[in-house]
Amino acid sequence: MGEILAWLGDYWWLVFPVGGAAFGVIGTVTGLFERQAEQEHRRKLETIEAKARAKAIAAGSDVSPEAIERSDSAGRTQRLERLMETHDEVTRRWLDYELDVAKLIAFPTMSDGREELTAAFLRAKKVADGLRPASAEERIDAETLAEYRDAVHDFEVAFDIAEQNARRVRDTGFTDAERRRLERAQQLLRTAVDTSATAAERQVAYKRVREELDGLIALSDGAIEVLEKKVAPEIEG
Template identity: 55%
Template sequence: MNEFLQFAGQYWWLVFPLFGMTMGAIGTVNKQRELSARRRHREQLELIRMQGGEVAASRPAPAVAAPAAGDDLRRVEAQHDDVTHRWLDYELDVSKLIAYPAMSDGRQPLTAAFLRAKKVADNLRPAAGETPSPERAKEYRDAVTDYEVAFELAERDARRVKAAAFTPDERKRLETAQQLLGVAVDQAASPNERQVAYRRVRQELDGLIWLSDEAVENLEKKVALELPSATPPEPAA
């Protein structure tokens, strides 16, 4: 024991290098353990991924809900029909055509743009029972959006300008036609009064507003309505 103490007293300076060597050895061991732990961790992860892939391969992929595309197509078709019905409210109603003549005037830039957009949307609409490709469906959807926007712009402009594009004499004819139209569809008027008023309406509008065959047919049906029959008196008690 005394010899060891004498040795330690003479060679005390060896403590520092020995301490450094010891700590270095400990650090090396710890580093090796850490690397080994990381390697085992990577191997475990790889094994888990492989097992997961094998399970996924053996299990059929879940079916994708296909009706979503069909639902979208029906929604676009309903949007298409809605715009067309809004347009027909003008096209088939002579009173509205007189009030907003620009809606039937293809010379108006916005009306012409709307009519072109309508033609494009109508041509791209899938036939009944047809399942269009995704590209064709997108093209149709974009066309219907353009159709709706073009209609709203044309309608807004027609309500703004009204009969501003006509001369004072032409506007007077439009006002006369609107008044006569009220008589032509008035069930309180006689059949002869209605027929005379109807003919005058057609004369006043000739050369000013183009009426479609359907609009004329609808107007003639209203003019041809019979006067309501009088209710027979109830028999005396």
């Protein structure tokens, strides 16, 4: 953070021509530094906990290798549980976008793998998913636990940055004509899920939503399934 402030001190004159975009970038980078600091704090706490357990065992009467192993195993299980909870929470936040057509229309870059920050998040998710143990009780060594911990932290940071960017840019990457299509899709979506509308009105609205979004936003199979259940039972047949 100090390096950023020093740079701004030397190049303060750039703030005016760059304008709002510069503050958007600075905000994203600042958020990244803060997240990294939080990660480092968590790692220090984990180290302190491990040392405290070792000290407690050494002070007791049972200092056998088996006792130390039991303590280490219990500690790893607890840390693994916390990491898996964080992993699940970030995944849930991602699915809030991935499965909600209204959110995808409002924040389209969250589903666009061509967007650099979204692509980085999806790569981090793939790594974390690949390293995730089957359960918190699975026996893993300290190195494997550290690798999974770092992957989950990277996954969380990458998602936060992608989400901040999506909420900042919204639909600015689309042309005026494309933005009008997104607006129509949002309006039609309200009719498609409106229980007070007739079956015919909801069916027509649903089909037109899909037409308006075609070529603009790639809807996942899960998002389509969730939407059809909201419009159901009219279009299930």
